[in-house]
Amino acid sequence: MAQKFFDSLEYKSNLENINTEKAAFLKEFELQYGYAGKIDQIREEEYPQLNGAIFLDHSATTTYAKSSLTSFTTDLTNNLYGNPHANSPSSQRCNQRLDQIRDRVLRHFNTNPDYYQVIFTQNATAAIKLVGEIFPWTSGQSSYKYLRESHNSIIGLRRFAEEFNAQSIQAITEDDFFSVFDSDSVRQTKYLPRDNHNNITYNLFAYPAQCNFSGIRFPLTWTCEIKKFNNKNNDSKTLVLLDAAAYISSSLLSLSEVDTSPDFITISFYKMFGYPTGLGALIVKSELEPILRKRYFGGGTLDSIAYDRPWQKFRKSLHERYEDGTINFLDIIALDHAFDASERLFNNFNFIKSHVTSLMIYLSRNMKSLQHYNGRSVCVVYSNNDFSDNTFQGPVFSFNVKRADGSWVGYLELERLASVNGIHIRSGILCNPGSVARWIKLYPENIIDSFASGKTCHDEQDMWDGKPAGAVRISVGAMSTIDDILVWMDFFKKYFVESSPPYSMTQNIKNIDENSTSSDQNLVLEKVTLFPIKSCHGFNISPFTSWPITSQGLLYDREWMLIDAGKGKALSQKILPRMTLIRPVILRDKGLLLVSAPDRDPLYINLDPEGVELSTYSSQVCGDKIQAYIYTSPEISEWFSSFLGLSCRLARHASMTNDCLMQRRFIKPHLDASENAPLSLSNESPFLMISHSSVDHVNKKIKEEGNREVKPDCFRGNFLINGATEFDEDQWKMVRFGGQVFKIIGPCRRCRMVCINHENAEVTKEPYSTLARCRRFKGKIYFGHHMVHVPDLSKIPYVIESGSSVQIEYIN
Numbered sequence: 001m002a003q004k005f006f007d008s009l010e011y012k013s014n015l016e017n018i019n020t021e022k023a024a025f026l027k028e029f030e031l032q033y034g035y036a037g038k039i040d041q042i043r044e045e046e047y048p049q050l051n052g053a054i055f056l057d058h059s060a061t062t063t064y065a066k067s068s069l070t071s072f073t074t075d076l077t078n079n080l081y082g083n084p085h086a087n088s089p090s091s092q093r094c095n096q097r098l099d100q101i102r103d104r105v106l107r108h109f110n111t112n113p114d115y116y117q118v119i120f121t122q123n124a125t126a127a128i129k130l131v132g133e134i135f136p137w138t139s140g141q142s143s144y145k146y147l148r149e150s151h152n153s154i155i156g157l158r159r160f161a162e163e164f165n166a167q168s169i170q171a172i173t174e175d176d177f178f179s180v181f182d183s184d185s186v187r188q189t190k191y192l193p194r195d196n197h198n199n200i201t202y203n204l205f206a207y208p209a210q211c212n213f214s215g216i217r218f219p220l221t222w223t224c225e226i227k228k229f230n231n232k233n234n235d236s237k238t239l240v241l242l243d244a245a246a247y248i249s250s251s252l253l254s255l256s257e258v259d260t261s262p263d264f265i266t267i268s269f270y271k272m273f274g275y276p277t278g279l280g281a282l283i284v285k286s287e288l289e290p291i292l293r294k295r296y297f298g299g300g301t302l303d304s305i306a307y308d309r310p311w312q313k314f315r316k317s318l319h320e321r322y323e324d325g326t327i328n329f330l331d332i333i334a335l336d337h338a339f340d341a342s343e344r345l346f347n348n349f350n351f352i353k354s355h356v357t358s359l360m361i362y363l364s365r366n367m368k369s370l371q372h373y374n375g376r377s378v379c380v381v382y383s384n385n386d387f388s389d390n391t392f393q394g395p396v397f398s399f400n401v402k403r404a405d406g407s408w409v410g411y412l413e414l415e416r417l418a419s420v421n422g423i424h425i426r427s428g429i430l431c432n433p434g435s436v437a438r439w440i441k442l443y444p445e446n447i448i449d450s451f452a453s454g455k456t457c458h459d460e461q462d463m464w465d466g467k468p469a470g471a472v473r474i475s476v477g478a479m480s481t482i483d484d485i486l487v488w489m490d491f492f493k494k495y496f497v498e499s500s501p502p503y504s505m506t507q508n509i510k511n512i513d514e515n516s517t518s519s520d521q522n523l524v525l526e527k528v529t530l531f532p533i534k535s536c537h538g539f540n541i542s543p544f545t546s547w548p549i550t551s552q553g554l555l556y557d558r559e560w561m562l563i564d565a566g567k568g569k570a571l572s573q574k575i576l577p578r579m580t581l582i583r584p585v586i587l588r589d590k591g592l593l594l595v596s597a598p599d600r601d602p603l604y605i606n607l608d609p610e611g612v613e614l615s616t617y618s619s620q621v622c623g624d625k626i627q628a629y630i631y632t633s634p635e636i637s638e639w640f641s642s643f644l645g646l647s648c649r650l651a652r653h654a655s656m657t658n659d660c661l662m663q664r665r666f667i668k669p670h671l672d673a674s675e676n677a678p679l680s681l682s683n684e685s686p687f688l689m690i691s692h693s694s695v696d697h698v699n700k701k702i703k704e705e706g707n708r709e710v711k712p713d714c715f716r717g718n719f720l721i722n723g724a725t726e727f728d729e730d731q732w733k734m735v736r737f738g739g740q741v742f743k744i745i746g747p748c749r750r751c752r753m754v755c756i757n758h759e760n761a762e763v764t765k766e767p768y769s770t771l772a773r774c775r776r777f778k779g780k781i782y783f784g785h786h787m788v789h790v791p792d793l794s795k796i797p798y799v800i801e802s803g804s805s806v807q808i809e810y811i812n
C-alpha cells in the first residue's frame, strides 16, 4: 500500500527515510506486528476512511471495519426486527438475537450469565452513572473512594455519595491504596455496632483499568486485595467498579476468577470497534442482584404496576430490571457484526495487544530519544512505565514539548499544526484532572484559581501559570500501522525538534549606524494594494499613480466591511473564503466604488457619503468598539447576500466623516505601543509591508515539500517590496518610499487565513504549514511587518506611488 497511502496524505514525508526505518522496524517486530503480514491488506480493504489521514486518536474512538458495516446492513435488510418488548415474531427474533449477543459479550470477558449480567447502556458514562443510582448506599455510613487518575465520569459518582451523606469521599493515589483500605477495614470494625450482621454497609471503590490520559494500567489485582480486606470485616464491604472503557480497546479483560474480579465493569463499545456508537454496558455480578436498588423505573422493567399508588413489581433478571425503556436494539445487532469482523480480521484481542505494543515500543523509544541541538530533551513524557510492558502500559503516549530554551510549546500549537497536516491527535485535560495534577503538577488549587480568572476546559488557553494546561495524547489501535507512526515522527521532528538555534527577529542585527541606508540593495516598491472592503479582494494602485496616505492607512483602505444581518458581526474571509472573490475598485476620478464578482453585474457605490442613505451602527472589530454606518439600500444588501449565500449588509467606518471623537481604535499593544496611530477597520496597524524575496524564499521551501507555490497576495500586504535579500526586513527600523517615511512597529502574526488562494478562494495548507517551520517563534508565526507613517510637514502632500525607490534604515 505504501506509495498510494503516502500519496493520499496531506503531509509529505521523506519516503526514503521512512522506507529504511520501516524495514528496520519490520525486522525487529516481525513476530508482534501486523497480524502475520496481513495488516497492509486489512488497512486497504477494510478501512478506506483512513485514506489520507494519520489517525492517532484511538483512545477517543477507534474506527470501524468496512465489512462490519456491510454485513450489518445486509442483516437488517434481510431480517425484520421488532421492538424487543413485544411478542410478535419479529420481536421474538430480535429478543433471541439480543440474548445471544449478551452471551457473546460475556464470553468475550471470559465469563457467563451465572456470574455476570450485561446491562446495555448508552455509553460507559451511563453505565457508571447507573452504578451510582442502583448502589446500596447506606446514608451516613457508606464511603466512596476513587483513584486520583480517574475519568471525570468516575469522579462524578461522588454526587451520589454526597446525596447519601457518605461517611467519606476520597480520591486516593496508587501509593495510598494499601494503607487506605487496610486501615478502613480496621477502623470500621472498631466503630460499627457488631450486633446486626445482616446490616452490612457497602462502600464503593472505583478506578480505571487503563488511564485515558496516560495509558497507565492499574493493577487488576486490586480487586483481589479489596476482597481480602472485606474478609477481615463482617459489617462493611467495599465493592469495586472497574472502569474498563479505555482498557478493552486493545486488551482482553478476563472475569473468569469471579471471586477476585470486580463487581461492576463499565465499557463503551465504540472504543473496541469504532461502531456502534451510543452503546455501552454495565457488566455486573449476578450475585449482587438482591442488594441493588431500583430507583427510577421506565417501560420494560416491570412485572406488574398500579398507576395510582406506590406499588410496582420489577422484573427479575438484572438487565430486564435496569434497562429502562427500549434499548438500542439495532445497534446491539451491529455489535454482533463488529465482533465478527474483529475476529475475522484480528483473530482475537491478544493479537491486537501485541500489534499495538510493537508500535508503542517504537514510538516511545523514538520520541523519548529526541533532542534539540543543545542536547535538551524535546518531550516530557507522562508515564514512567516501560512501554514494552503491556500489563502496566496501554497504547497511549502522552507528553508535552519543550523548546531548546526550556520553554513549553503550547499543546494547541502542536495540535493545530498536526491538523493542518492531516494528522489527528488529541490534546487538553482529557477529562482527567487527577492525571493533570500528577503529571503536570497543576493541582486543584491552581485549577480553581484559573477558573476564577476565567479559564475553562474548553477555551483556547493552553498554558497556565507557566505550565501546560493539559497534554498531547497519541494513541494507536488495532488497524494502526508503522507507516502512521513513521509519518508522525517525520512531522514531529520537522516542526518541533530544533536542529539549530531558533529563528529570531532580532538576531544577527547588522552593525550599521543610525543614519546609514542600504547601499548594496536596489529596492523598489513593486506594488501598492489597498483593501477597500475588509476581508475582500485587494485593489492594486496603477503603477506610477500617486495615492494619498492618511495616518490610518492608504486612503479608503478597509473603510468598508460586510456585517451579518443578524448579529451585526463583521464577516471574515477566514470563515467565508468566497469573500476574496469580491473585487472592489476605487474610481477616484468618478467618485465611485465599483464592486465586481464572478457571474454578477458590477455594483457602483458613491464614494461621497452625502446623499447615500445610511443608518448608524456600532459593532466590534478585533475586540474594539467601532462606529459605522450601514447602507440601507436593499439593492446593495441583496448583491452581497446573494453572492455570499448569507444575509449581510455593507457598512462603512465612521471616520469618513472626519469626526475624530468617533475614532476609538488604535494600534494593537503587541506592536510598538508608543505609536498611538488610529486605525480604520484594519485589524492591527495602518500599513503592512511584505518583501517579495521573502515570499520567494517561502515558495522555495513549499516546492521542496512538493506543494503548490503561493502568490504574495495571500499575505494581504499594502506594500510589496522587491530587491531585498530574504527576511532582511526583520532588521529594518525605518523605510522610505519616495519621499514618505514609515516606521516599522512590529512583525505581523499569521493565522490560517494566509492559506486562502485569492484567485479562486481555495483553501490549502500552504503557506501556513511551511511558515510554521521557518517563521515560528515562541508559538507565533510571523510574516511581514506592520508600519506607521511618520508625517513630515515638509513632505506634503502625503502620497505614495508604486515603482518608487525604497530606502532603509536598520535597527542599530
Ligand SMILES: *Cc1c(COP(=O)(O)O)cnc(C)c1O
Residues within 6 Å of the ligand: 059, 123, 124, 125, 126, 151, 153, 208, 210, 211, 212, 243, 244, 245, 246, 247, 268, 271, 280
Ligand atoms: C472513554 C472513557 C470514558 C467515557 O466513555 P464514554 O463513552 O464517553 O461514556 C470513561 N473512562 C475512561 C477510562 C475512558 O477511556
